[in-house]
Amino acid sequence: MALLAQACLVYLPLLQYGQAWVSRPGFLAGSVLLVLNASAAVPLFVLVVASMGWIQGQLSGSGADIAYTTVSTVITGLVVFGLSRLTKLVNELHAARNELAQLAVAKERLRFARDLHDLLGMSLSAITLKSELTSRLIADHPTKASEELAAILTVSRRALADVRSVASGYHRLSLNEECDSAESVLRTADVEVVLRREYDEMPAKVSTLLATVLREGVTNVLRHSKAERCDIVIAQESHSVRIEMVNDGAAREPGGDPYGTGGSGLRNLSERLAAACGELATEQLDDDRFRLVATIPLLESAPRDGDDLFTASRRPWRFGSRRHDSVR
Known part of the structure; x- marks a missing residue:
């Protein structure tokens, strides 16, 4: 018309x-x-x-x-x-x-939340374990309880510094330091550790991502299992590198979700690995064992989204008290 x-x-x-x-x-x-x-x-x-x-x-x-x-x-x-x-x-x-700007803001919020979870999971678990231990020691062993309180303060300050590092910029993680820290933490928690390092020099982004996988895997062992043994293998091949973690004491959680695999930690890892063309696989094995396997290509290519792989502090995480099985 x-x-x-x-x-x-x-x-x-x-x-x-x-x-x-x-x-x-x-x-x-x-x-x-x-x-x-x-x-x-x-x-x-x-x-x-x-x-x-x-x-x-x-x-x-x-x-x-x-x-x-x-x-x-x-x-x-x-x-x-x-x-x-x-x-x-x-x-x-x-x-x-305008839509891209809104997506960028949403993506940054997601990145910030993801990095906070991946970075602070270990520190918060350590604070929880130490606080519970302190509450049991304070009546009969006040000196030991004071030491644990001092350790909680140290971990809290480190966690605060890590939060600031998430907001201020991106840093790299040392795979060797994270391996040392993983052995130290698990042994302190009365977990027998067998860690095989079969790798040479590799790209910094790959090393950082492997360290992230290792950190999250150890956090899950402490939080979601009553492990007595944990086997860790980091093996470098011609075009890829693989990290495999197998631990016992990982009974299926109520509701049928094995080992908490529906949580945000492993989901975040899967997203990070996908951004680097890698893969993450988890499996509930016999005898209440759990296996986590991550494979990452060694190509010197940037992630597809253009993001850095991890926002973190350069310091490895450590804590010094025994793990309590009642904390899950």
């Missing part, structure tokens, strides 16, 4: 104004290109242009005037179409930029 009304406004005044109105049908030609799909717009556009050539021939009969009117109608129609289309594209671009 709008095009029909515009056509009437374009053609009917030609009966009154004649030559003075011949430039107006170019706007109708542009509107046709904008409103209709290509299969209908192109024939109607050609029809409008041809009609103006015929009308100009009726008005003056000059070949030059016919050519001028025809060309000017084509140019006016294309200009109207181009400028209108450009305006629409600019509006779409602004809307896309």
Whole structure:
């Protein structure tokens, strides 16, 4: 209806104004290109242009005037179409930029929450274990309880520093230091540790990601199992590196979710590994054993999303008291 009304406004005044109105049908030609799909717009556009050539021939009969009117109608129609289309594209671009900005904010919030979980999981577990131990020691062993309180303060300050490091920037983790810390923590918790290091130098991002997997795996052993033995293998192959952790005492949790695999920790690891073209697999084995396997390619390529792999402090995590099996 709008095009029909515009056509009437374009053609009917030609009966009154004649030559003075011949430039107006170019706007109708542009509107046709904008409103209709290509299969209908192109024939109607050609029809409008041809009609103006015929009308100009009726008005003056000059070949030059016919050519001028025809060309000017084509140019006016294309200009109207181009400028209108450009305006629409600019509006779409602004809307896309706003959406990208919102997605960037949401992604940063997700990254911050993920890094806080991965970085502070061990520290918070240590604080919980030490606090419970202190509450049991304070009556009969006040000196030992004071030592544990001092250790809790140290861990708390370290956790605060780690939170600041998450907000301030990205840092790398040392795989060798994390291996040493894992052995120290597990042995302190009365867990027998067998850790095999079968790797050489590797890209920093891969080393950081392996350290992250190791840290989360040890945290899960302490929080979700009553482990007495934990076997850890970090093996480097020609094009990839693999870390495998197997521990006992990992009974299936109520509700059928083995070892808490539905939690955010392993899900975060899976997302990190996927960003580096790696894979994460977990399996509940016989005799209440649990296995975690992560494989990462050794290619010197950046993650697909362009993100760094981990926001963390350079210091490895440590704590010094025994683990309590009642804390899960």
